[in-house]
Structures are given as structure tokens and as C-alpha cells.
Amino acid sequence: MIDQFLLGLSVVLQPDVLIYAFAGVFIGQLIGVLPGIGAITAISLLLPITFYLDATASMILLAGIYYGSQYGGSIASILLNLPGTPSSVVTCLDGYPLAQNGRAGLALFVAAFSSFIGGMIGVSILVLAAIPMTTIALRFGAPEYAMLVVLGLLAASLIGTGSQLRSFAMVLVGIALGVVGADATTGFYRFVAMPELADGISLVSLAMGLFGVSEIIRHATHHGRPTPRLNLKIRDILPTRAEARSLGGPILRGSAIGSFFGALPGTGAAIASFMSYATEKRFSRTPGKFGKGHLPGLSAPEAANNAASQTGFIPTLTLGIPGDAVMALIIGALILNGIIPGPRLMVDQPLLFWGVIASFFVGNIILLLINIPLIRLWVLLLRIPYQKLYPIIIVMICVGVYSHRTSVVDVVLTLAFGIVGYLMKSYRFEPAPVLLGFVLGPLLEDNFRRTMLIYRGDFLIFVERPISAGLLACTTALIVFSVYSAIRNRRPPAGLPAKNEH
Amino acid sequence: MTPDNPQQPTALSRALSGGVLMAVGIGMLVIGWSYPVGQLTQMGPGYVPRAIAIFICVMAATILVIDLRSTDVARSDGLHWRGLIFVSAAMLIFATLVDVAGLVPSMFLAVAVSMFADRQAKPLTVLIYTVLATFAGWLLFLVILELPIPAFRRWS
Numbered sequence: 001m002i003d004q005f006l007l008g009l010s011v012v013l014q015p016d017v018l019i020y021a022f023a024g025v026f027i028g029q030l031i032g033v034l035p036g037i038g039a040i041t042a043i044s045l046l047l048p049i050t051f052y053l054d055a056t057a058s059m060i061l062l063a064g065i066y067y068g069s070q071y072g073g074s075i076a077s078i079l080l081n082l083p084g085t086p087s088s089v090v091t092c093l094d095g096y097p098l099a100q101n102g103r104a105g106l107a108l109f110v111a112a113f114s115s116f117i118g119g120m121i122g123v124s125i126l127v128l129a130a131i132p133m134t135t136i137a138l139r140f141g142a143p144e145y146a147m148l149v150v151l152g153l154l155a156a157s158l159i160g161t162g163s164q165l166r167s168f169a170m171v172l173v174g175i176a177l178g179v180v181g182a183d184a185t186t187g188f189y190r191f192v193a194m195p196e197l198a199d200g201i202s203l204v205s206l207a208m209g210l211f212g213v214s215e216i217i218r219h220a221t222h223h224g225r226p227t228p229r230l231n232l233k234i235r236d237i238l239p240t241r242a243e244a245r246s247l248g249g250p251i252l253r254g255s256a257i258g259s260f261f262g263a264l265p266g267t268g269a270a271i272a273s274f275m276s277y278a279t280e281k282r283f284s285r286t287p288g289k290f291g292k293g294h295l296p297g298l299s300a301p302e303a304a305n306n307a308a309s310q311t312g313f314i315p316t317l318t319l320g321i322p323g324d325a326v327m328a329l330i331i332g333a334l335i336l337n338g339i340i341p342g343p344r345l346m347v348d349q350p351l352l353f354w355g356v357i358a359s360f361f362v363g364n365i366i367l368l369l370i371n372i373p374l375i376r377l378w379v380l381l382l383r384i385p386y387q388k389l390y391p392i393i394i395v396m397i398c399v400g401v402y403s404h405r406t407s408v409v410d411v412v413l414t415l416a417f418g419i420v421g422y423l424m425k426s427y428r429f430e431p432a433p434v435l436l437g438f439v440l441g442p443l444l445e446d447n448f449r450r451t452m453l454i455y456r457g458d459f460l461i462f463v464e465r466p467i468s469a470g471l472l473a474c475t476t477a478l479i480v481f482s483v484y485s486a487i488r489n490r491r492p493p494a495g496l497p498a499k500n501e502h
Numbered sequence: 503m504t505p506d507n508p509q510q511p512t513a514l515s516r517a518l519s520g521g522v523l524m525a526v527g528i529g530m531l532v533i534g535w536s537y538p539v540g541q542l543t544q545m546g547p548g549y550v551p552r553a554i555a556i557f558i559c560v561m562a563a564t565i566l567v568i569d570l571r572s573t574d575v576a577r578s579d580g581l582h583w584r585g586l587i588f589v590s591a592a593m594l595i596f597a598t599l600v601d602v603a604g605l606v607p608s609m610f611l612a613v614a615v616s617m618f619a620d621r622q623a624k625p626l627t628v629l630i631y632t633v634l635a636t637f638a639g640w641l642l643f644l645v646i647l648e649l650p651i652p653a654f655r656r657w658s
């Protein structure tokens with residue numbers, strides 16, 4: 001394991017690879033800072049460019065954008081109360097009050113430090129888990145893959161924010177969109193309304209529409225983003241001894257929760273940060289302090305979302321199953337580069353596999369180093385009004401989508417998905433489950449069909465095979481748990497207020 | 503931008519999300535009806551789409567019932583018409599022009615039109631900004647990234 005990791009380091013530390021790691025985390029932090037552009041938009045924009053890079057460099061670049069954006073997301077949350085990424089929504093709760101009390105420097109430092117520790121713990125777990133997980137993954141057959149996808153899709157709709165029914169409906173819509181195009185087994189054209197759809201709906205179109213265009217439609221007319229005020233002195237940045245001591249527990253608990261939800265397919269950084277905040281608050285001796293600038297309420301979710309964004313690569317790299325929407329795009333990039341992610345990846349492409357993992361280690365160090373010194377640059381960026389940004393984002397989306405398959409139809413489809421995504425959100429439907437369903441749907445169909453064919457329609461096979469039975473048990477536990485908590489929340493016991501998650 | 507702010511959303515607006523979803527499910531069922539379904543052990547290309555369509559209809563019905571029974575649903579804050587119209591126009595202009603006129607003119611018009619989604623856009627600012635943005639786009643896409651799209655195409 002150590003040898004492989006050192007091999008990976010030797011790949012990353014080559015100057016022409018290191019530059020992509022640096023570029024990735026820098027772009028990631030930048031787009032994380034800017035509210036309204038998330039990792040999904042940035043990665044979809046860069047997807048066409050990765051055609052011109054080799055697979056290792058493009059993976060390192062795109063992954064860097066992902067975990068870099070987790071660092072950057074906290075900056076806008078703390079300074080402006082505007083979450084830069086979905087996973088830093090919770091960071092606002094205690095980060096912004098700290099900034100209002102004149103302790104912005106401290107909040108930024110604690111956020112960066114917690115992110116770093118969380119990220120490093122996540123990377124360590126990834127390194128430790130890589131070989132055992134790949135060994136297990138090599139024993140995965142069609143029933144296991146089908147079960148795992150079901151678990152991931154259910155986890156995506158049952159855990160987290162928003163209505164569970166609505167999220168599950170969106171997963172189904174995603175699967176439906178994934179069906180469009182030629183059937184993988186028979187080549188039969190399904191729902192091909194135009195010849196351009198024969199290859200299916202483009203992932204780039206769907207992602208850019210649902211996440212990029214829809215947000216622009218919503219925010220283009222708005223005015224009056226507050227401008228950040230900041231005067232930093234080194235003295236204000238560092239926590240006092242007592243404060244520093246109070247951070248250890250929350251960071252470790254946050255990292256543990258984050259690592260779990262990151263590795264679980266279907267859930268990711270956003271859910272991890274919500275869960276760790278809720279946990280800290282529930283088990284705190286002073287729950288009343290949360291929401292008023294309590295440091296554990298800032299450090300736990302920051303550690304969690306960064307740990308999750310690293311362990312999210314466990315299912316992605318070892319099984320080829322994306323844990324969340326961003327991972328789906330990264331897998332898309334790998335496939336476009338002609339590399340099929342899955343258990344064979346570590347064996348067939350050790351340099352890529354370990355190089356990418358080692359790049360996370362290097363990337364987290366770079367992020368910690370550039371976070372605080374460049375804070376003036378990030379504040380400057382936050383001063384740019386959205387009205388000066390969105391026209392450029394629109395053009396980047398148009399050119400990105402068009403150049404991906406040189407298809408005008410894709411541009412029009414992106415607009416259509418943008419309008420649909422905008423309307424969906426107005427009616428409380430989340431777009432992320434659609435993207436996950438879209439990517440995992442074909443995997444589910446293919447493996448389910450194959451299972452039924454091989455085992456002659458015998459559903460007992462899912463129980464007879466041990467790994468599949470384990471996954472089925474997890475799925476059942478998940479369903480039982482969410483039905484139980486739904487019933488408990490609907491009928492609060494007399495005298496107690498209804499318990500609200502997060 | 504808030505055309506009407508209904509205190510009590512009407513039954514129709516509360517039925518909208520479930521209804522649209524139901525339409526999607528039924529539409530999928532109807533279009534996919536002719537696809538060969540096969541059996542469980544030998545699934546045809548129509549099997550999974552039909553199953554998914556039925557699932558969608560069930561979810562739609564459930565959502566419909568829940569939304570109609572509860573009272574605090576769909577606090578719709580009105581549509582952002584201005585953003586919707588100008589963003590759509592900008593992207594459609596880009597899609598129409600890029601194959602006909604080339605990248606530079608289509609980027610120019612897309613930026614210019616999209617800027618009017620902002621209520622406070624002023625013509626002179628728009629012009630200056632658009633020229634700069636188009637130049638930056640040309641630099642990024644054609645000079646640095648060398649995307650294989652012609653800057654200008656001859657009208658034919």
C-alpha cells in the first residue's frame with residue numbers, strides 16, 4: 001500500500017502533472033468562492049477540454065476542481081452568508097455570525113484547517129480502502145452491481161434534504177432520460193425523437209442545463225449582493241488555546257461522518273455536512289450556542305464535506321459507480337478518455353489510479369497553503385457582481401456543449417433542461433437525483449437484465465450471494481429507518497416540538 | 503416580478519407538480535407501448551422503460567394526493583420571466599448562428615442579448631462589456647484551447 005502510494009506520488013510530483021493538480025484545486029477554490037457556479041458547472045465546462053489531455057491529467061484536474069470547491073465554498077458562506085456550493089449551506093449557520101462579530105479571519109482559518117484535516121483523513125481512508133475494496137469489487141457480478149446501484153439510488157432519495165418522495169420521483173425521471181437512445185443490448189432505438197438523440201442525451205447537456213442554465217435564469221434579474229467587508233490581522237486569525245482544544249472532537253467526528261457518507265454511493269459532501277452539523281448539535285452540551293457563531297458548528301461540517309469529497313472516490317475508482325452527481329461527471333470524463341472505471345482500473349492502470357489518489361494528498365496541502373494567503377483575492381472576486389459574470393457563463397456553457405459533440409441540437413437541449421430545471425426547483429424538486437438516476441440508470445438496467453438472464457428470473461439470487469445479501473440488508477435498513485423517522489416526525493409526542501432535521 | 507401572490511394556492515396549482523409528472527409517466531408509457539417487452543428472463547428493450555413509466559405514474563399519484571391534502575404547498579414566488587426570456591433568446595441565437603456565421607458573431611450576440619436579463623442593463627455598458635467578453639472568448643476558445651470551430655463563416 002505504501003509502495004503504491006509512493007508510486008502515485010512519483011507520478012504527481014512530475015512538474016507537468018503537478019501543474020494540473022495545482023490548476024484543478026485553484027479553479028476549484030475559485031468557483032467554490034463564486035456563488036452560483038458549482039463544481040458541476042465547472043467540470044461540465046472543462047469536460048470537452050479533457051479530450052486534449054491524457055487520462056491521468058484530466059482526472060487530477062477534474063477531481064481537484066471537486067474537492068477544491070469544497071474549500072472555496074466556505075469562504076462565501078462565512079463572508080456573505082451565501083453558500084458557494086451546496087455542501088457549504090451549513091457553514092453559513094455558524095460561519096456568518098462569526099464574521100458579523102468581527103471574527104471573519106478566525107472563521108476562515110478554522111474552516112480551512114478543519115477542511116484540511118477532514119480532507120487528509122478522507123484521503124487516508126481512501127488509500128487504506130483502495131486495495132481491500134478492489135479485491136471485493138473483483139468478486140462483483142451482475143447481481144451485486146444491480147443491488148449496489150439500487151442502494152445508491154435509494155440513499156440519494158431517502159437521505160438528505162427535501163421531500164423523499166419527490167427526490168425518488170426525480171431519480172426515476174433520471175433513469176427515464178438515461179433510457180433514451182439505442183438500447184445497449186439489442187441496439188433498438190428508444191424514445192429517439194430526432195436522429196441526434198440516437199447516441200442518447202448528452203451528460204454535459206443535462207448537467208449544464210439542470211445546474212448551470214437554471215441558476216442563471218433564477219438569479220440574472222436579482223440585484224444587491226452584499227459586498228464583503230474584511231480587515232484581517234494575523235492576531236485575529238488564530239484561535240485561542242481553549243478554542244483550539246474545543247475543535248479536536250468536532251473535526252474528528254465530522255471526518256468520520258463525512259468519510260461514511262462519502263463512501264456510500266448516492267450520498268455525498270452536501271448530505272455529510274448536514275448530518276455532521278445535526279450530530280454535533282444533538283450531542284453537544286451547549287446546543288443553544290449553535291447558530292450564533294459556535295466554532296464546533298463550523299469545523300464539524302467543514303471536516304465532513306471535505307472528508308466526503310475524498311472518500312467519494314472509493315466507489316468511483318474501485319467499482320466504477322459514481323457516488324454523487326459530480327462523480328458521475330468525472331466517470332463520464334474517464335469513459336470519454338477511453339478508460340472504463342471499475343475494479344480492473346487499479347490493476348490495468350496503476351499509474352493513473354495511484355497518481356490520482358496521491359494528487360488528492362498533494363492537492364489538500366496546496367489548498368491549505370493558498371487558502372489564507374490568497375484571501376484578499378477571493379474577497380476581490382466576491383465583489384464582482386453576478387450581472388457581470390452570468391453572460392460569460394452562458395457563452396461558456398454554449399461553447400462547451402456545442403464543442404462536445406459539435407451539435408446545435410445539444411445546445412437547444414441544454415436550454416430545455418435549463419428551463420425544466422428552473423421550473424422543477426420552483427416546485428421543490430431537486431435536480432441532483434435526476435443526474436444520478438441518468439448515470440446509474442443504464443448500469444441498473446444492464447446488470448438487472450443480465451442477472452435475470454443468467455439466473456433465470458430467480459430473485460432469490462440477491463439473497464443467496466453474500467455480498468449482494470449484505471447490500472440488500474443495507475438497503476432494507478435504509479428503507480426501514482426512513483419510514484420510521486417519517487412516521488415519528490409526522491406525529492410528535494405531546495409536549496415536544498416536531499423534530500426537524502438539520 | 504411577483505405577478506400574483508396567492509395566500510391560499512388554488513387546487514390547480516397544488517396539483518401541478520404531480521400532474522406534470524403523471525403526464526411524463528403516461529407519455530412514456532404511450533410512446534414505449536410498441537417496444538418489444540420480452541419476459542423477465544429475456545427482457546426486451548421495452549421492459550425497463552415500461553416498468554419505470556409505471557413507477558413514475560405511481561409516484562406522481564402519491565405526490566398528487568399529498569399535495570392536494572396539505573395546505574402549505576407551492577409557495578410559488580412567481581416566475582423570473584425576464585431571465586427566462588433573455589437567457590433562452592441568447593442560447594437560441596447562439597445555436598442558430600454558430601453553424602451559419604461562426605463562433606465570434608454568435609458569441610457576440612449571445613452575450614449582448616443575455617445581458618438584458620438584468621433589469622438595470624444600459625446599452626453603452628452592454629456594448630463595451632460585450633466587445634470585451636467576445637474578445638476574451640475568442641482568446642480562450644480559439645487561441646488558447648484551439649477548439650475546431652471557425653471564428654467566422656462565409657454567408658452562403
